[in-house]
Amino acid sequence: MAEVIAQDKQSGRQKKKLIRVDMTPMVDLGFLLITFFMFTTNFTKPNVMDLGLPAKDPDPKAINDKVIDYKNQVTFILGENNRVFYHQSNANDLNTSNLKETDFSGIKISKIISEAYKNAPNPENFTVIIKPTDEANYKNFVDMLDNIAIAKKERYGVTDIKPWETKVYKELVQ
Known part of the structure; x- marks a missing residue:
C-alpha cells in the first residue's frame, strides 16, 4: 500500500x-x-405506445376524404376538468340528450367502445374518434389512448372538434 x-x-x-x-x-x-x-440498478425500458400514423400519400394533390357512417363510429370529446363526453350522432341529430358524459374511472370507456363496436353495422370499419377541446389536458388524451388499447381497437383517429359539436358541448358544460 x-x-x-x-x-x-x-x-x-x-x-x-x-x-x-x-x-x-x-x-x-x-x-x-x-x-x-x-x-x-434496474434497467427499465421506457413505456411507449405505438401511434399508428397513415402512410404518406404518393400523390399529395389527391384529397381522399372518407366519410365514416356515424353508426360505425364512436366519438369522444375530451373537455376541461377531466370530463369526457361521447356520442354516435351526426350533425343533424346531436343534441344535449345524445351527448353523454362518462369519466376515466374503471373501464367505462372500454365498455362504451365495446358496446358501440357490437352495434356497428360494419364492424371491420368501426372507428374511434378522439376530439380534444382546447381545455383538455395531455393526461386525459393519453388515458384515452390507453383505453383504446385496452379495448383492442386499432382504428382510431384524432381530429378537431366540429362547430356543431362545440355548440352542444358548451351547452352541457355551462
Whole structure:
C-alpha cells in the first residue's frame, strides 16, 4: 500500500523519508463499486405506445376524404376538468340528450367502445374518434389512448372538434 524509502545523503543532513502511495487497490475498489452499482440498478425500458400514423400519400394533390357512417363510429370529446363526453350522432341529430358524459374511472370507456363496436353495422370499419377541446389536458388524451388499447381497437383517429359539436358541448358544460 504505502512504502517508505529512506535515503542517506552524505552531506550530513537529516535523512528524508520519501513516501509513495500505491493507488492500485483504490483503482480496483473503484471498479468494484462501479460494477456493483451497474448490476444492482434496474434497467427499465421506457413505456411507449405505438401511434399508428397513415402512410404518406404518393400523390399529395389527391384529397381522399372518407366519410365514416356515424353508426360505425364512436366519438369522444375530451373537455376541461377531466370530463369526457361521447356520442354516435351526426350533425343533424346531436343534441344535449345524445351527448353523454362518462369519466376515466374503471373501464367505462372500454365498455362504451365495446358496446358501440357490437352495434356497428360494419364492424371491420368501426372507428374511434378522439376530439380534444382546447381545455383538455395531455393526461386525459393519453388515458384515452390507453383505453383504446385496452379495448383492442386499432382504428382510431384524432381530429378537431366540429362547430356543431362545440355548440352542444358548451351547452352541457355551462
